[in-house]
Amino acid sequence: MNNDVLIRIEHLSRHYGPIRAVENISFEVKRGEVLGFLGPNGAGKSTTMQILTGNLSPSAGRVIINGYDILDQPRLAKAELGYLPETPPIYRELTVYEYLLYCARLNKIPKNQLRNAINSAMERCGLTETRKRLIGNLSKGYQQRVGIAQAIIHSPAVVILDEPTVGLDPIQIREIRSLIRELSNNHSVILSTHILPEVQSTCNRVQIINKGKLVLNESIDDLNQQMQSDNLLIAFRHPPGIQALESIGGVVRVNKVDNERFELHIEPANDPTDKIVKMSADQNWHLYELSPQRRSLEEIFMAITSSEHQHVDVEPQALSVAAGESN
C-alpha cells in the first residue's frame, strides 16, 4: 500500500497559441513522496500545476490522480486533491473560520466531521488564534497559511503547493516546512519553488523544468551523491611543490589557489585523502585544512538551466544528470 502511485502524468503538453509552455512531460509521484518542482521563472511550473489540479486543460496527455483521470472523472479526482495556487484563493471579507467552513463544505466533508476538520487544519497551520479575524486584515504570511489550510482541510491524497513559502518570515518558513514533512506521512506533496535550500530540506525528489521540458528527475539521495564532487581543498603551512602533490596516487590534477591552498581534483574510486594526511605528517607539510568540496544544488540548477543559451562551465557530471531525465 505504501508504494502506490498517487499522481501519474503521461506525456503532458500545453500550448498557448504558438508558445509551448509545457512539452511532453511525464512523471509519477508515490504516496509519501515530496516532490520539489524547480525551474526559473516562466519555465512552466505553474502551468503544470494548474493542469494537475484541473484549472487548465492540457493540449495533450493525461493526468491521473489516485487512479482517476482528471478530465474523465473530475469529481473523483478533485476530491483527492488539495491545491494552493500562487495567489492564495481567499475571500477577504470572510473570517478565517467562515472561509474554512466554506472550503470544507465545498469539499463535501460530512456535517458531523466539519468542526474537527476545520479545527485540525487551523491547528496544523497555526491559525487557531486568528480564527475570528477577517482574512483581509491578516498579514501576507497568515493569508498564505489560510491558503495552505484550505488545501489540506479535506486531507486529500495529493497536496499541490505553488510556492507555499513566499512572503513568510524565517520562523514561519520553518513551520511550513515541518508541516510539509508531516503531510508527507500519508499524502503525496508536490511543491514548486525557486528557493533551492527548501528543496534540499523538505523534498525527497527533485524535478527541474526548463522551457517547458523536464530536464532533471532525481531523488534527493542520488542528487546528494551527484553533489559529492571530486574536488578536495587542502592547505599547508609549509606547502610542497605541485609536482609532489600530483605524484600522489589518485590525484588527477592540482590547482594552486594561493600560496598555501590547493584544489585537488581526485579519482573518487581511489581517494587519496589518507595518503595526503600521512605524507603531510611524514614530511612536515603542516596540513591545517582539508575539506571535500560539495557542489550545491544551485550549481547543478544553474548548469542545467543556463546550459541552453550560453555554455557555462558544465561539468561532465552535470551533463550526465541532465541526460538521465526521462527514465
Added chain:
Amino acid sequence: MIIFTIAARELRSLFLSPLAWAILAVIQFILTYFFLLYVEQFIKIQPGLAQYPNAPGVTEIVVMPLLDTAGLILLLVMPILTMRLISEERRNRTLSLLFSAPVSMTEIILGKFIGILSFTLIIVALLAMMPLSLLAGTNLDTGLLFSGLLGLILLVSSFAAVGLYMSSLTSQPTIAAISTFGVLLLLWILDAAGTTGGESDRVFSYLSTLRHFQPMLKGVFDSSDIIYYLLFITTFLVLSIRRLDADRLQH
C-alpha cells in the same frame, strides 16, 4: 447541496459589503416615493371612479404601476448586483478554489445564480410590503397582485441570468455591468420596434422582456410568457456554464 453552499456564500459576501445595504435602501426609498405618489393619485380620482360600474380598483391604479416602475428600476440596479459574480473571482484568483474542488461548472453557475436570486427575492419581498400594507384599509385583488409579483420575479431573474453571463465573460466588474446594462436596455426597448408595424418587427418585439411582463400586470397569466422567461434564463445559464468551461481550455 453544494449549490446552496455556493449560493449562501454569495449572499453572505453581498451583505458583508455596504453595496447590498446601499442598494436595498436606495431602491426602497425610490419605490416608496412612487408608491405614495400613486396612492395620492388614487385618492384624487377615487370619488369620480365610484360613478362607473366595473371601475379599476386600487390594485390596478396603485399596485400595478408600482410593479411596472420597480421593473424599470431593477433593470438599472441588476447590472451592479451581478457584475461581481464571476469577474471579481477571476480577478482575485479565487476561481481556482472552485475549480479544484469536486464541484461541476453547472453547480458553480447555479449556486451563483441562486445566490443573486435570493437577494432579488429580498428586494421583491420588501417591495411587496407596501401594497400589502394597503390591506389594513381596503381590499386588494390578490390574484392580480400575485400575478404581478410573479411577473416581476421572472423579469428580474432573467436580468440576473444576463448579468451572470456578462460577468463570466470578463475579469473587470465595470465592463460586466456596462454590457449587462446595454443588453437589458436593448431587450427592453425592442418592444418599440414592434409598434411601427411590419411582420419582421413583430419578431423583435416578441423577444422583448417588457412585452411578456405587461400582460401579467394586467392579470393575464399566459403560460407562453412563463416559458419565454424560463427559456431565456436557461439559455443564459447554459452560456455561462460553457464560458466557465472554456476558461480551462484557453487563456
